[in-house]
Amino acid sequence: MTLKLGVPSKGRLMEKTFQWFAARGITLARSGSDREYAGVVDGIDNVSLVLLSAGEIPRELAAGRIHLGVTGTDLVHEKLALWEQSVKRVEELGFGHADLILAVPKAWIDVDTLHDLDAAAAAFRRAHGFRMRIATKYHRLVREFLRAAGVADYALVDSQGATEGTVANETAEAVADITSTGETLRANHLKLLGDGLILRSQATLWQSRTASMDKAERASLQELLRRLG
Amino acid sequence: MVTRAETNAKATALRAVFEREGAQVVEPPMLQPAGTLLDLYGEDIRARAYVTSDALRGEQVLRPDFTVPVVQMHMAEGAEPARYTYAGEVFRRQERHADRPNEYVQVGYEVFERADPAASDAEVFALIAQALGDLPVRAVTGDIGVLMAVVDGLQTSQLRKDALMRHIWRPRRFRALLDQFAGRTPVPPSRRALLAGEITCDAPLVGLRSHREIEARIAALKADADVAPIKTRDVDMIEALLDIAAPMPGALGRLHDLSVDLPAIIPAVARVSTRMDALSARGIDVSSLMFEASYGRTSMEYYDGFVFGFKARDHVDMPPLATGGRYDALTRRLGKGTEIPAVGGVMRPGLILELESRA
Numbered sequence: 001m002t003l004k005l006g007v008p009s010k011g012r013l014m015e016k017t018f019q020w021f022a023a024r025g026i027t028l029a030r031s032g033s034d035r036e037y038a039g040v041v042d043g044i045d046n047v048s049l050v051l052l053s054a055g056e057i058p059r060e061l062a063a064g065r066i067h068l069g070v071t072g073t074d075l076v077h078e079k080l081a082l083w084e085q086s087v088k089r090v091e092e093l094g095f096g097h098a099d100l101i102l103a104v105p106k107a108w109i110d111v112d113t114l115h116d117l118d119a120a121a122a123a124f125r126r127a128h129g130f131r132m133r134i135a136t137k138y139h140r141l142v143r144e145f146l147r148a149a150g151v152a153d154y155a156l157v158d159s160q161g162a163t164e165g166t167v168a169n170e171t172a173e174a175v176a177d178i179t180s181t182g183e184t185l186r187a188n189h190l191k192l193l194g195d196g197l198i199l200r201s202q203a204t205l206w207q208s209r210t211a212s213m214d215k216a217e218r219a220s221l222q223e224l225l226r227r228l229g
Numbered sequence: 230m231v232t233r234a235e236t237n238a239k240a241t242a243l244r245a246v247f248e249r250e251g252a253q254v255v256e257p258p259m260l261q262p263a264g265t266l267l268d269l270y271g272e273d274i275r276a277r278a279y280v281t282s283d284a285l286r287g288e289q290v291l292r293p294d295f296t297v298p299v300v301q302m303h304m305a306e307g308a309e310p311a312r313y314t315y316a317g318e319v320f321r322r323q324e325r326h327a328d329r330p331n332e333y334v335q336v337g338y339e340v341f342e343r344a345d346p347a348a349s350d351a352e353v354f355a356l357i358a359q360a361l362g363d364l365p366v367r368a369v370t371g372d373i374g375v376l377m378a379v380v381d382g383l384q385t386s387q388l389r390k391d392a393l394m395r396h397i398w399r400p401r402r403f404r405a406l407l408d409q410f411a412g413r414t415p416v417p418p419s420r421r422a423l424l425a426g427e428i429t430c431d432a433p434l435v436g437l438r439s440h441r442e443i444e445a446r447i448a449a450l451k452a453d454a455d456v457a458p459i460k461t462r463d464v465d466m467i468e469a470l471l472d473i474a475a476p477m478p479g480a481l482g483r484l485h486d487l488s489v490d491l492p493a494i495i496p497a498v499a500r501v502s503t504r505m506d507a508l509s510a511r512g513i514d515v516s517s518l519m520f521e522a523s524y525g526r527t528s529m530e531y532y533d534g535f536v537f538g539f540k541a542r543d544h545v546d547m548p549p550l551a552t553g554g555r556y557d558a559l560t561r562r563l564g565k566g567t568e569i570p571a572v573g574g575v576m577r578p579g580l581i582l583e584l585e586s587r588a
Contacts, residue, residue, distance in 0.1 A: 081324040081325070082324075082325065082327070105432075105434060105435050105436050105438070106430055106432035107430050107432050107433065107434035107435070107440075107443070108438065108443060109423060109428045109429070109430050109443065109447075110423060110443050110446045110447050110450065112417070112419040112420070112423075113417065113419075115405075118402075119392070119446070120438070120442075120446060122392075122395060123442065123445070123446060124438060124442065127442060128437065131271060132438075139275070140276075140324070143272050143273075143275065143276055144276075146272070147272075147273065147276070149402075150396060150399045150401055150402025150405070152271060152395065152396070152399070153271065154271065154272065155267070155271060155272060156272055156275075167435045167436040168435040168436065170436060170437050172436075173436050173437055173438055188435070189432045189433055189434075189435045190435075194417075194419065
């Protein structure tokens with residue numbers, strides 16, 4: 001069988017990944033029309049391209065259905081509990097940089113640290129009768145981060161998009177989201193907490209620790225890693 | 230390997246012990262509405278319980294314990310005094326320890342009684358100790374109420390006491406706050422600038438938290454800046470208290486010593502003393518029973534007085550075979566204006582059988 005390489009199926013992440021492999025003499029491309037999610041690999045034998053949503057690549061790696069995959073550190077850490085046991089980091093690809101951060105309204109001049117956030121959350125709960133809401137799609141990462149920091153009296157509310165807008169819409173008081181430049185935060189009158197960096201993320205090539213390999217696949221992996229290194 | 234049938238048989242036998250004491254058997258549903266638990270525990274419950282949902286009832290939790298539904302039931306319709314027992318599965322989400330079970334059987338006993346709290350504490354502890362029989366276990370006791378009394382007796386502002394009290398169950402955060410209030414951590418430049426009135430903001434305020442709330446917190450921070458640091462002597466006393474780990478008579482001696490300098494803890498220490506006598510009257514050998522002042526602080530439970538646990542003596546990897554404690558404050562929170570002193574404990578028949586087979 002062939003070695004399976006999972007790559008994000010669209011957008012800049014896909015293009016940048018294709019460029020990164022091309023710079024190492026391996027051509028990845030979508031076959032047929034732009035709408036068809038099938039891929040071709042040139043420049044190395046016995047490797048097949050699997051085009052997937054970036055968010056599904058961690059799961060596929062952990063299940064061993066693909067041998068290698070490109071996706072963000074944030075998604076691997078969020079989606080895989082004990083991720084070190086199911087995947088191994090091969091290479092950081094140097095693009096797709098994004099930080100998962102915690103942000104509050106800029107006008108909260110009394111809140112600069114997690115410590116402040118905790119105190120403000122306690123007062124907020126007393127005043128409003130419910131916990132301070134933090135909108136995010138990174139539930140596990142945010143919860144673990146806040147627990148380690150000893151922040152209480154908050155609740156996470158799910159937001160799968162336009163997260164920075166939830167504060168103005170009054171469906172959340174704070175947000176935890178990915179930012180690369182901070183532009184969206186500023187435009188929505190939010191600021192990053194001084195110690196609110198939860199995770200630095202970038203596009204990364206991962207190897208599955210669970211995918212089984214026959215002799216041919218193992219040889220292909222060695223050859224691929226040699227070419228990439 | 231202990232089978233499910235063996236565990237269930239053991240559970241029934243253990244429950245019968247409590248039934249013979251006159252406890253009423255209760256069977257709360259496995260699916261609990263998520264609202265109450267989320268309100269009590271916040272997000273931590275999602276890390277530790279399975280939350281599921283349907284379109285009609287919204288979020289439901291697979292019960293992570295029996296205590297909360299039993300307290301709710303009692304506060305809604307229970308007669309006084311009351312004793313309840315139950316046996317059934319609880320579900321705990323595991324994200325860090327793949328080897329720990331995510332469902333297991335608990336057998337529990339809960340006492341709601343006003344007359345004599347020390348006697349109720351001793352009753353629960355002694356019945357569980359008896360049910361464990363000759364198993365090679367070691368019991369540890371503690372009392373969260375003593376630490377609470379120390380915090381309450383500190384010579385500092387109510388605001389600082391409230392902040393410490395709020396984080397009693399988060400030892401690291403508690404420690405950080407204590408250091409801050411004792412003037413041991415430097416004031417961050419951003420805070421100094423805020424207090425000096427040097428921070429302004431021209432960004433529009435978005436969201437529910439109002440200008441008034443922001444102003445109120447700044448006013449509170451300014452007032453707090455004028456509060457004298459908590460004395461080193463008092464911080465040392467809290468440390469001395471948390472360090473206490475000794476058989477009950479010795480531990481009580483040290484608690485009495487501490488109460489000379491800290492009269493606020495005298496009633497709490499007296500409760501420990503009365504409980505020791507009540508345990509003794511129940512036939513417990515208190516001269517070898519451990520008392521650890523910090524016991525029960527890291528679990529996310531609702532205990533605010535007596536706490537206890539039974540651990541396998543020779544298997545440190547094994548979770549406690551039985552745990553319990555007093556949770557008066559929980560009845561207050563779930564009681565909608567009423568409250569009743571309550572104490573209870575749970576046993577894990579599966580672990581008991583496993584220990585029997587290992588012994």
